[in-house]
Structure formats: structure tokens, C-alpha cells
Amino acid sequence: MTARTRPDLDLLPAYVPGRSTPGAVKLASNEVADGPLPSVVAAITAAAAGINRYPDTGSTVLATALAARLAVDAAQVVVGNGSVSVCQQLVQATCADGDEVVFAWRSFEAYPILVRVVGAVPVTVPLTAEHGHDLPAMLAAITPRTRLVFVCNPNNPTGTVVRRAELERFLDAVPPEVLVVLDEAYTEFVRDPEVPDGVELARGRANVAVLRTFSKAYGLAGLRVGYTVAPVAVATAVRKVGVPFGVSGIAQAAAVASLDAADELMVRCAELVLERERVRDALVSAGYEVPVSEANFVWLPVGDGALALAQRCADAGVLVRAFAGDGVRVSTGTPAENDAFLAAAT
Numbered sequence: 001m002t003a004r005t006r007p008d009l010d011l012l013p014a015y016v017p018g019r020s021t022p023g024a025v026k027l028a029s030n031e032v033a034d035g036p037l038p039s040v041v042a043a044i045t046a047a048a049a050g051i052n053r054y055p056d057t058g059s060t061v062l063a064t065a066l067a068a069r070l071a072v073d074a075a076q077v078v079v080g081n082g083s084v085s086v087c088q089q090l091v092q093a094t095c096a097d098g099d100e101v102v103f104a105w106r107s108f109e110a111y112p113i114l115v116r117v118v119g120a121v122p123v124t125v126p127l128t129a130e131h132g133h134d135l136p137a138m139l140a141a142i143t144p145r146t147r148l149v150f151v152c153n154p155n156n157p158t159g160t161v162v163r164r165a166e167l168e169r170f171l172d173a174v175p176p177e178v179l180v181v182l183d184e185a186y187t188e189f190v191r192d193p194e195v196p197d198g199v200e201l202a203r204g205r206a207n208v209a210v211l212r213t214f215s216k217a218y219g220l221a222g223l224r225v226g227y228t229v230a231p232v233a234v235a236t237a238v239r240k241v242g243v244p245f246g247v248s249g250i251a252q253a254a255a256v257a258s259l260d261a262a263d264e265l266m267v268r269c270a271e272l273v274l275e276r277e278r279v280r281d282a283l284v285s286a287g288y289e290v291p292v293s294e295a296n297f298v299w300l301p302v303g304d305g306a307l308a309l310a311q312r313c314a315d316a317g318v319l320v321r322a323f324a325g326d327g328v329r330v331s332t333g334t335p336a337e338n339d340a341f342l343a344a345a346t
């Protein structure tokens with residue numbers, strides 16, 4: 001007889017990562033196409049000399065650098081093993097059995113899994129017809145059991161955004177004991193001036209946390225570094241549920257070097273944004289509905305055609321992310337990669 005595991009986990013779907021096949025054009029995981037900067041590689045190499053020692057469990061140098069950059073107290077910053085780990089910590093720090101977590105759907109695939117793992121209940125609120133968050137409906141979905149609300153801005157996988165005025169109205173109306181997590185994994189790709197900077201919006205609010213990552217604009221998906229900026233009391237709880245030494249010294253050093261190279265990396269983001277717009281324009285010209293995206297991907301809400309479109313792309317050597325019955329998400333790659341996708345899809 002095998003050891004007994006929690007029966008409720010039998011029903012839980014596993015997180016499905018974007019596909020990866022050697023030699024294929026990979027536009028399935030919202031990574032950036034550019035490799036690491038030489039300065040980041042040098043920092044990684046230098047840090048490698050110290051891997052016989054445990055890393056700084058508080059990621060102090062990185063947390064201090066982030067705090068200075070964002071003009072927050074370092075006690076508000078918690079670094080984790082990718083923002084998905086920090087996301088898990090935020091859930092663990094706020095939710096127990098039977099508590100509810102409200103979020104839009106479709107959104108980031110990990111939310112329902114992380115919520116169920118702690119025995120809490122996902123409460124999903126359908127996106128609007130324009131594929132964006134329905135904040136009034138999310139507000140209405142909050143009950144006395146709600147402990148946490150995710151607002152993914154821009155939203156994965158639709159690329160849609162929530163603007164300042166509606167988000168402020170929403171935050172003003174959420175009960176103060178409910179934590180709102182603004183997941184800003186793609187914030188560096190936003191060009192809409194009406195989209196607020198979550199850290200600014202959270203200032204002075206005791207129930208708002210911001211989640212960010214080095215995986216996207218900063219190009220460190222393979223090293224796993226993310227962080228939250230949260231009210232100090234929340235940050236303290238989030239730190240307690242983290243795995244000790246969860247972020248390697250190499251990852252911490254690479255993140256610090258990436259922050260130092262932010263200007264250079266933001267130039268890459270600007271180039272990516274131009275490509276995103278070119279891809280969207282070409283798709284719209286070809287007759288697809290494509291919501292305006294503020295992230296490093298576009299969303300094609302092709303409904304029941306999702307799997308077939310993804311297969312057509314795969315047959316042409318381009319891997320995209322299909323959500324059966326709903327749509328296809330395509331990361332923005334290099335101009336040549338994007339051309340390969342457009343040739344397959346249009």
C-alpha cells in the first residue's frame with residue numbers, strides 16, 4: 001500500500017507549463033527572447049564561487065536595492081523563488097481551510113491551484129466581453145469568507161489592463177481585512193498612461209500588495225526571482241511562510257545586476273513593445289479579434305478553434321499556448337520568430 005496523500009489533491013489539475021521542443025520557436029511561456037546581458041553573466045559567475053555556502057535567506061542586498069528604487073521600506077519587500085512562490089506565500093499567509101479567494105477568470109493558471117493547495121476555495125469571476133477584469137462583479141463576489149483578491153494587471157493571458165480610476169474605486173470599496181494582490185508580472189510592457197503603478201497605488205493602503213518578477217522584462221525566468229511589496233505586517237507574515245534559503249545566491253546576484261542594468265533592459269522592452277504592436281496589427285488585418293495587449297504577448301480569443309490554431313503553428317515549428325475552447329496566447333519573440341508565427345497563423 002502506498003502512503004496516503006490528501007484525497008482532495010487527486011482532483012487538482014497539475015500546472016501545465018508551456019511546451020518546449022528543441023529547435024522550435026518558443027512563444028508559449030511569455031519569456032523574453034534575448035539572452036542575459038554580459039554584466040548579468042559576470043555577476044552569476046562571481047556568485048558561483050560562493051555556492052558552498054547557504055545564500056542570504058533574506059535576500060538583503062536585493063531587497064534593499066528594490067526598496068530604494070521603489071521608495072518603500074525594505075521591510076515591505078519579500079523576495080521569493082519566482083513570483084509564483086511569493087504568490088503561494090501570499091495565499092498561505094492569508095488563507096486557511098474554507099476561506100475564499102476571488103480572481104478573474106481566465107487569468108494566471110497558478111491561482112486556482114495555489115488556492116486549492118491550502119484548502120481554500122477559488123471564486124472565479126468571468127472576464128467581460130472585452131476580455132478584461134469585471135471589477136464591480138469581483139467586488140460583489142467578496143463575502144465574509146474572502147481573505148484575498150487577485151487583480152492581474154495586465155492580465156495573463158488576455159493582456160488587458162485595469163485603469164487607475166476603476167482600480168482606485170475598487171480598492172476603496174474592498175473591506176480592509178481583505179488583501180488585494182496586484183499581480184504586475186508584465187508591468188514593464190505597459191504603455192497605456194492610465195494604468196497605475198501598483199506600488200504608487202498601494203502607498204498608504206494597508207490591504208494592498210504588489211507582486212512583481214524578474215522573469216519577464218528582466219529576462220531571468222530560468223533563475224526564479226520574484227518579490228512582493230506589501231504592508232509591513234503582511235510582508236512579515238509572508239516571510240514566515242517562505243522556505244528558508246529559497247532564493248539561490250546566484251539568482252540574487254543576477255537580480256541585483258539586472259536592476260543595475262535596468263535602463264538597458266528597458267530599451268529591450270521598448271523594442272518588444274513595437275513588435276507586439278506589429279504582430280497585433282498583422283493579426284487584426286488578417287481578420288482576428290485581438291484585444292489591445294499591454295503585456296509581452298497577444299491573445300487570440302478563437303474559442304473552439306484554439307487547439308487547431310496551436311496545432312497549425314506547431315506544424316510550422318512555432319509553439320504557442322492554447323487554452324482549449326477559449327483562445328491562444330502568443331508571446332512576442334524576435335522579429336524573425338514573430339514572422340514565423342504570423343506566417344503560420346495568417
Ligand code: PMP
Pocket residue numbers: 029030081082083084085108152155156183185212213214215221224225226
Ligand atoms: N504572475 C503572472 C501573471 C504570470 O503570468 C506569471 C508567469 N507566467 C507569474 C506570476 C509567475 O512568474 P515567475 O514565477 O516566473 O515570477
